[in-house]
Amino acid sequence: MSIAPGEQRQTHQYQVLREFLGSMDDTLPGKFEITREGIVHDMMAPTGPHELTALRIRKRLEKAMPEEIVAHTGTPxxxxxxxxxxxxxxxxxxxxxxxxxxxxFDPRALLAAIEVVSRSNPDNDWVSKVRDYPLMGVPVYAVFDPRTGTGAVFSDIHRTPDGPRYATRKDFVYGEPVTVGDWTISTDDLPRYA
Structure with a gap:
């Protein structure tokens, strides 16, 4: 198998960014991610409504799912x-x-990725991750937005000239049931940002 020069450059650039993040050893606050454009740094710690939304979604999903499937909120x-x-x-x-x-984790092992939109960087969840998760092979991506009390579930990865993309988007409003993968949960009482 041969690697094209552009792919070699991309792999090298990723390794440099990965090594840089590894060398920081938790010296800078916030969360770091790597996209094709470079490093995304969310300096803001998640707020109460963000964390409470993630907690309620996790609990509701785990009630609906078989015991061997989890809604994990930690690392890696x-x-x-x-x-x-x-x-x-x-x-x-x-x-x-x-x-x-x-x-x-291997992204192809995920059954779904779920994001609660951050107040400080909503485009990361609504734009960048809608592009990145299908490229990685994550079959379902759900977005919950406490700013607006709305969200969307993206699924059905298909090939496009720009690479894999989600073909299906199902929007919802807080208060409506939402289906993430094979499981339907309530969105009642999810907090909103003030």
Whole structure:
């Protein structure tokens, strides 16, 4: 197998960025992710409504899912070195058995990635991740937006001239049930940003 010069450059650039993040050893506050454009740094710590939304979604999903599937809110990251992308979803729906690894999760092991839109950088969730997650092979991506009390679920990855993209988008309003993958949960009582 040969690697085209552009792919070699992309792989090298990703490795440099990955090493840089690894060398910082938690010296800078915030969350770091790598996209094809470079490093995304969200300096703001998640607020109460953000964390409460993630908690309620996790609990509701885990009630609906079989015991061997979890809605995980911790580390590690989800990484696709081939695509040059490192992300950290707010929630990852994944089989518990697929968590028994060292290092970052394989994005193709995720059943869904879920993000709660941050007040400080909403385009990261609504634009960049809508592009990155299908490139990584994450089959379902759900966005919950406490700014507006709305959200969307993206699914059905298909090929386009610009690479894999989600073909289906289902919008919802808080108060309506929402289906993420195979599981339907309530969006009642999800907090909003003030």
């Amino acid at each position: 990251d989800v990484e696709s070195p081939a695509e040059g992308i490192l992300r950290h979803p707010d929630l990852m729906v994944i089989a518990e058995a697929d968590m028994e690894i060292e290092g970052a």
